Amino acid sequence: MKKPIIVLGIGELGSVFARAFLKNNHPVYPITRTTDIDELRTFIDPEFILICTGEADLQSALKSIPNEWKDRVAMMQNELLPRDWTAHNLTNPTIISVWFEKKKGTDSKVLISSPTYGKKAQILVDALALIDIPAHILTSPDELLFELVLKNLYILTTNIAGISIEPNATVDTLHNQHLTLMRNVSNDILTLQTQLAKQTFDAQKLEQGMIKAFQGDLTHQCMGRSAPARLKRTLELAKSFNLSLPTLEDIAGQTL
Incomplete structure (x- = not known):
């Protein structure tokens, strides 16, 4: 069994990523508004935590990340730039620029391949491929x-x-x-x-x-x-x- 992945925010896109990770044999732990993160961190050593909140909630989500997980954070929001994460002492976060959409009651629709960069990029690319969503790895910041x-x-x-x-x-x-x-x-x-x-x-x-x-x-x-x-x-x-x-x-x- 592969290491678990935590998905913070199980909306439409969060559910897509969760399904991809499960198909790639990663247990998935969701974080919702009622989840006690401090309790979760006592018994989970995740591969990474993917933040799937909306843009408006990103900063509060980043503030909630335990220190033990700050070296394995991934993000996928729109309107994202390095200034959004540099203030949170994250160590080389993994970023994916999502070029697919998911609306309630419909399947995912791909526009173009989603570029990703960072330590966990290969996991994202491999998992998304299992649900027919193309993604590729970038080579530089x-x-x-x-x-x-x-x-x-x-x-x-x-x-x-x-x-x-x-x-x-x-x-x-x-x-x-x-x-x-x-x-x-x-x-x-x-x-x-x-x-x-x-x-x-x-x-x-x-x-x-x-x-x-x-x-x-x-x-x-x-x-x-x-x-x-x-x-x-x-x-x-x-x-x-x-x-x-x-x-x-x-x-x-x-x-x-």
Whole structure:
């Protein structure tokens, strides 16, 4: 029997990872809001702990990790950057940029292969392969940072642009009928990502990566339920850095 894996947050994506780990012969222990982590750590020596909470709950989840497990943490959130974990004394966390979605009552839908990096990356890749979800291993922290920014650009651009265009608009509609809006929104997002990551990025390469992801599911709707919250959170972050994001501010002025 392989070592157990702890999954913190058993929502839709958490359940997908749990099933993959079980198929790969890892016992899985869930952590929910009622779980006593201090009790759990007294009798479990996990392979790692995968945090599957939403973005808004990530910081509190990281604070709850016992010191004994801080050398084996994995994360999979959207809007993730190194600044989100560096304050928590984690030792080389494993990160996966998830490019599949799971909605209630449906099976997983893959857009493109999910890149992952860190000590436990191979376990993630092998387990997901058993449930037909492709993933691959990155070779450097720089590659990881680019992939995280790419995912952030995709999520934030599609969600926020979707607020201001026709209901139920797809990424194909956004790209082919609202290209100027798409680029204006993504430029604002990239301005903030550059500030947060303290590094510049190749905007053309990022746009090409985003369009490749569009092609993975051309019918993917732009505006999810969390789009207004993402817009609000993005503008609050920008304000904390005294950044002007004119297109996002205009969208917020019209809709929030």
